[in-house]
Amino acid sequence: MDYSQFLAMKQEIGLLVVFLLVFLYDTFMPKKAQNSLSAITCIFFGLFTLAGFCPCLSYDANAFSGMYETSAVIVAIKNILNVGVLIVLIQSIKWANSESQIMRRGEFYELLLVTLFGMYLMISARHFLLFVIGLEAASLPLAAMVAFDKKQYESHEAAVKYILTAVFSSAIFLMGLSFVYGLAGTLYFDQLAFAVAIEGSKSVMLIIALIFVIAGIGFKLSLVPFHLWTADVYQGAPTSVTAYLSVISKGAAAFAFFVVMAQVFGAVYSQVWEWMLYALIVLTITIGNLFALRQRNMKRFLAFSSISQAGYIMLGVIANTTGGLGSLMYYILVYIFSNLAAFGVVAAIENATGKVSMDDYNGLYKTNPRLSFAMMLAMFSLAGIPPFAGFFSKFFIFTSAIEQGSIAIYVLVLIALINTIPSLYYYLLVVKAMFINENETPIATFKSSVSERLGLWICVAGIILLGIVSCFYSSLLELTNAM
């Protein structure tokens, strides 16, 4: 065996090095030096993120006879995830150093890095065995992270709900894979694509297999008929884990979903899975929005908002073009910044006062103007109000979907467009609570920690700059078009 092919996996190796450094530091350093574990993790991971932008990584290569592939686009996808993880790490410092977590914070960082490794494998995999290993490595440690708050009953309840649905969904996904294997006799993506093209849309077995595969990944993405775990898990998990779950985990699953659909089942796009996805998108956006309307708990509210955002993300998958991938990447980049800003504010308020209800936010502007301003920007960006990045990401993803040209897709985009109206209503409910509603006992003025402020500043800068500075989008589009 040629061991030099491991060198194709430079980013994975880099992440492994970061993981080992954090692990060794956590295990062997004396008690005194332990206090800086969070900062050390952020610095190591920050350096790793910066190194990821080095142009020397953007080359096409594959390893293990085509099981693993890397290219400029894949490196860019991983960089997007890295940026998000870095913000999550910075925002979680205060929580990780709190009295109840300090014993176990090393495990939090280690588990987080392992799940990121799994997502890397998922995105780079060109063989379903590696894909499944990545998927499991990305979802199993997350269950342990959801159960992290040992003193909180809700955390355990959320973890049970998460692990049972995760195993159920992966069993369904594997069942679909077994049919795919029976159909083609191989699990390599390129050979499978060939076999699928020959088999055509007449094959009942292929259709059943596709239903199972879409359902399995749909659980991870919390698309609507498979979304029932989402709100409970998001509410029960510690806020930092919720942020990670809703942004990074979902983003990675969306990229992997695009790769599987476009590369393996691309040949039967219009006959088979366009319509499956069509129904899923309509349901996801509509039901996510309608349930978000009646939520009073901020974390549940953000959970349903992220369900409907997943529907918009799927518009990039249904476009099934390289332009679709470009706008999908841009959408997730913007989504990372806006959603993490919202979670950053929720976490800051929860760390300081323990309050997570929307009614507690009444009159927040009078006491904590900066936090409410950051929250307002996040809500505007998530709703898609023009000067902020969220508008442009929605605009580009609609455009790329329309490029398909069929009437049905026009109707789909129209439905998505109409759905932004209720979403605007419930996003503005939060803004109204903070700025307009009167409250005799608002949350007292408090000073958030340096790390929380740093995380929020990065997010706010992203929300404002990503939309106005056009080079982000055009460079992503250039990358995907060169594919």
Next chain:
Amino acid sequence: MDINLMFYLIPSLIMFCCGVYGFITRKNMIAILISLELMLNAVDINFVVFNRFLFPGELEGMFFTLFAIAIAAAETALAIAIIINIFRVTKNIDIRDLNKMKF
């Protein structure tokens, strides 16, 4: 009698459906976990049978099964750990009692 593919595929499909049924109806979390194991094992049978009957020259399905078994074991271990945690808090593993968070 000629033993062909169907003699294995139909039992495995029945196993899978039993697993889904058990997952939905069972109230005891350990029983739910057993139902999940049934589903995962049905998948393993499928892979081995497809490999053995349709593509006898290769080993891809067999290897996939080996990995799937290992992954299933990891999943069960983690789920049991979480269920033990729940048991410590509530002294109970009935899934109907996990209803603090709703709607």
